[in-house]
Each structure stands twice: as C-alpha cells, then as structure tokens.
Amino acid sequence: MKTFEHYLDQYAELAVKVGLNVQKDQTVVIMTPIACADFVRKVAKKAYEAGAKDVVVDWDDDEVKALRLKYAPESALRDYPMWRANGLEELAKNGAAFLQIHAPNSDLMKDIDPERVAVSSKTAAQARNGFLQYLRSNQVNWLLVSYPTAEWSAKVFPNLSADERALKLWEQIFKLTRVDSEDPVAAWQTHVEQLTSKQNMLNDKRYKQLHFKGPGTDLYIELAPKHLWVAAGSTTDSGIFFIPNMPTEEVFTMPARNGTNGTVRSTLPLSYQGSLIDGFSLTFENGKVVSAIAEVGQEVLNKMLDMDEGARYLGEVALVPYDSPISQSGLIYYNTLFDENASCHVALGNSYPFTIEGGTAMSPEELDANGYNKSLIHVDFMIGSAEMEIDGITEDGTREPLFRRGNWV
Structure with missing residues (x-):
C-alpha cells in the first residue's frame, strides 16, 4: 500500500x-x-x-x-x-x-x-x-x-x-493532479494530448465571437483577430516545454479588448488578496465593465476594478467542461488555481501575449492594435455551470454549438 x-x-x-x-x-x-x-x-x-x-x-x-x-x-x-x-x-x-x-x-x-x-x-x-x-x-x-x-x-x-x-x-x-495514478507522468501526457485536441479544433474554427448564456449571464465576447487557443503546456523562447498550472483543465485565448458586451454572473466565490468576493455580476459595454454588483465583497470588487484602466477589461476567456474532475469533486476550493479548472471562466486585466499569433515578439503598439489589454492585474473568476450554453460565431455570422448543459457538444 x-x-x-x-x-x-x-x-x-x-x-x-x-x-x-x-x-x-x-x-x-x-x-x-x-x-x-x-x-x-x-x-x-x-x-x-x-x-x-x-x-x-x-x-x-x-x-x-x-x-x-x-x-x-x-x-x-x-x-x-x-x-x-x-x-x-x-x-x-x-x-x-x-x-x-x-x-x-x-x-x-x-x-x-x-x-x-x-x-x-x-x-x-x-x-x-x-x-x-x-x-x-x-x-x-x-x-x-x-x-x-x-x-x-x-x-x-x-x-x-x-x-x-x-x-x-x-x-x-x-x-x-493525477499524482495517485499508477504512472503520473503518462497520465499527464494523455491529459495534455486531450486538451491539445480541443485547442487545435478551436484554432481551426477561427471563431470571431463566443456567446455565453446561463442563469444571470448573457455575454458576447469578441476574440482578438489573431487569437490563439492554448491548453495545458507552453514552450519558452529557449524551447523548454512546461505546464504552468497543476491542475489544469482549461483551453483559453485572448478576447479583443473592446469587444465584450452583456452581463455575466459569477458561479463560484473569488478569493482575492485575502478577501472573498461572491455572488457578483458584471455588465460590459464595448469591452469595459460599466456596472459591478456583489452580494459579498462589494468594496473589494470596486477596488480591484479601479486598480488601473485595464482592470475593467477582459484579458482571457477559458473553456472548461462542467464534468471536469475538479467540478465533479463537488467542492468549492476557495483557490482560483482549482476553482478556475472546475468552470468556464474569464479574467479581468492583463492579456497573455502568447495567446495571439506572434504576440511575444510584438511591440506594445502592435499588441494594442491586435486587441491586447494591459493591466497590473490578471484575476480569473468563474462563470460556468451545468446550465451554461456557449455558441461559437463565425466571421459570416454562423452559430455553432460548443457547450450544452455545461459540457462540450
């Protein structure tokens, strides 16, 4: 044993x-x-x-x-x-x-x-x-x-x-984290391959927009024109492959800075700087949060949004199925590393340059022109649930179902 x-x-x-x-x-x-x-x-x-x-x-x-x-x-x-x-x-x-x-x-x-x-x-x-x-x-x-x-x-x-x-x-x-697997390294290799297949599918689709629909949520997120979906692992400039989060269940990319509209409601508590924010809704117009209401932690939420100009814009959108192992554990972890991998989520604040084509080599001006959001913060919060539906919308306006009842179609 x-x-x-x-x-x-x-x-x-x-x-x-x-x-x-x-x-x-x-x-x-x-x-x-x-x-x-x-x-x-x-x-x-x-x-x-x-x-x-x-x-x-x-x-x-x-x-x-x-x-x-x-x-x-x-x-x-x-x-x-x-x-x-x-x-x-x-x-x-x-x-x-x-x-x-x-x-x-x-x-x-x-x-x-x-x-x-x-x-x-x-x-x-x-x-x-x-x-x-x-x-x-x-x-x-x-x-x-x-x-x-x-x-x-x-x-x-x-x-x-x-x-x-x-x-x-x-x-x-x-x-x-798959540590209890018979062969943890092999288990992670299989997991990375599965997430990468979702990443590749989304990159092939080249959706212009995502539409999130669920209790308290009706949100359109335009994706950056050169967006890249990323999953599990990344590679440094010197060629080192690494997995920055353990656990990880997400596939994520960059929203266009000014392209988010509608309302989104959190589905799990957010632990931020030693304080709890819970039961909150954000309304976006042309990318910017114009209204923020929280049942718990209103003042903390306000201070976070006022950190700098970019704090009111999205820097990341991530897809995570409701049947992920973390979600199925039935627990709230009060730890974003775990809770974000139980649920679809978005992040307020700074974008990741590697989530657009050639982003790590772009100048600040080029990043800005390609929808990048700059901020001192990057705060993920959870929006997925068993009721979440997500459509991908192509350049010509065609809608394709991505998630139904919280999971991949």
Missing part, C-alpha cells in the same frame, strides 16, 4: 520534472509561504536531482503581511523593496525557472480596510511588473501549485477535525 509520503514525493517530483521541467544547470526559484517549508525542502531536493545548479527560496508570510497592512503607516504601503523586485527580474533575465506555491487564506484580510489592501497591491504590482512580464510572455518556465495549510483546509472542510481536513485536502490534490 502506497503511503502519504510516497504521494507527497510524487507530487514534488511531478512539479519539478513535468510541470516546471527543470533543465540541467538551471537556477530554480521557489516563491512560497513559510507554512510550506517541509514541502519546499522536498522540492529543492528533487530540483537538485534534476540537475539544477542552485535553488533560491523567496520566503513570505501571509500573517506578517496582514499585520503590515493593518498597522504600518500608509506611506509604507506605497513603498516596495525594489531590491526584491529587481532580484526576481534579474533571475528571470538569466533564465531561472520559477515555482510558486499557493496556500490561500481567503479570510485573512476580511477585517482590514480594502483601501489599504488596494494601495499595497498596486504598489507591489507596479514594482514587480518587469518580472511578471517574463512569466506572462512565457520567456521562462514557471509553475503554480498549491499546498494545504490549516486555514485553507478549514475553509474547504469546515466540518472535519484539523487532522482530517488536511489529509482530505491532500487526497484531493493528489487526485486532481
């Missing part, structure tokens, strides 16, 4: 060798909360075994961050340690690989003034923008995985004991 330690070891190895695909003599940067220290050590060992020349750990602590947001003078929230931002950018420039370990606590900031959180978030995003461009344009191999902390597991399984919660969440992670 395979033990918990066996699966944890498999998870670390899958992250390093398949998700991140660490190359010989490459520096690996692990960006992580201190609560994940035991897993970080396991990942570091796997990285060195895979040939990494160095492992750099960028530690963080969400509780200390919350204390700063609550008690520091506002002037401090408008200042970011540039040595940290410049260091990350320098590592990216020199070809490092980046592993981000996400351990969300969606209630951490609920008693902190959203204005202070927004100021700090914008300051950090501006300071780190140069580094983030390396990730958003796939110039480096990077990966996002999650780790069950006490706070996160309590949110997902509130009716279980502390020990049972953590173990149950680990079981879900092992299952949804």
